[in-house]
Amino acid sequence: MTYCVGILVEDGLVMIADTRTNAGLDDISTFRKLHLFEVPGERVLALASAGNLSVTQSVVALLNEGVANPETGAVETILEAPTMFQAAQLIGRAIRRVRAIEREGFEAAQLRFEVTFLFGGQIADGPMRLYMIYSAGNFMACSQDAPFLQIGEHKYGKPILDRAVTFKTDIYDALKVGLISMDSTMRSNLGVGLPIDLAVIRRNSCRTEVVHRIEAGEPYFHDLRERWSAALRAAHRAIPRPPYGPSAGV
Template identity: 45%
Template sequence: MTYCVGMIVDQGIVLMSDTRTNSGVDNISVFRKMFHWQVPGERMIAVMTAGNLATTQAVISQLEERTKQPEERETTLLNGPTMFSVVSEIGKLLHTTIDTQQKVNGDRGKGRFTASMIVAGQIAGMEPRLFMIYPEGNFIEASWDTPFFQIGETKYGRPILIRGYDRNMSFENAVKLLMVSFDSTLKANLSVGLPLDLLVIGKDSFAPTHQHRVTAEDPYFDTISSNWGDALRSAFHSLPDYSFGPETGTESGGG
């Protein structure tokens, strides 16, 4: 499984992904699920992937290949006029890849090659934008009403994001919030695992503002995990106790 989160704040965009892939408890591997490309001073684009590994790697490989084409040939990733056009092209590529793999594998391929993606970035002269692409190739865009997207194993980390998000929060607090969300997911689901990849994209920077790989030995993540557990227990015990009232016996029915 996978867990990836993309979040917009006033300062820009924060992205985090895990790296675990598994085909059973005895076949666990580490694969990067976050990728980015940049044209200095002009654009910064990042992609996170979830779903069938063969599908996502095929899409990323094709995107990488297109960035290495001769200069006289157009590539939407590096030359598209808007983020909308970039995401449209990635969506088409994802849908085509899934469709091709399913056709090659026939009935065995139905439902096996599904994948989804989060695309984030900024092109000069425009605002930073965040999108989520579905397996069908269509997509939706984040807004201040829906300021973050999750793909993969989303349910365990979502309540943390909903309660803690503030569009005015600093990058540092946004990273802290994502760390707590990922820690909650890691504790609840073995199919999501370290290392984690973190990427911060500052508005109008057109380059990574901060990148970091969070390993099992990361002191900050270890502190977050330990302190968050302690804080939850402390908050729980600070809540008022439930009372059964003066009568604790059960009522008996007549008859």
């Protein structure tokens, strides 16, 4: 399982991804799912992946090695894409290329070709974008009205994002809420686990401001988890009991 969240606020972009992969509960490993492509000052791109690891790794490899553009015939890498939109299109082509290569083998093994990506960043003076890219290679961009996207095990961590994140949220508050969202997911699904990779990219900087891996036992994240648990307990205790029974309002 996997949980990745991208948050695009006025200040910039936050990307967070767990690293747990599993082929059954008895086969659990750690793999990086957050990939960064950076030419400081020129472009900064973050790609988070969910789904079949052989596919997502092949897509990332193709983005580095280059994918043929069917219209021009030229082989293009993600570092050459002139806009975020064309970079997202390139990722879509890479997904379809991997699907074409793997289709016969996947069908023979009755494997489902299921991957999703979050792709965010900025190229030169173009707009900062955050896209969700699907197995078919199509994609959609998040909006100011709903300034976050999630892939993988997304439901446990969605309520706090729904309540706490707006386009005007400070970028480090967005990071904090994203980590709370990750904590809620890790608590309910063992298939999502530490370490956690994260990146913070400020708008119009075209460079990563923070690239960090949270390992087990890191004091800040441990403290965040403890504080959040304590705050939730306090929060529900502070709400009056329902007025429906004999102990109404006690």
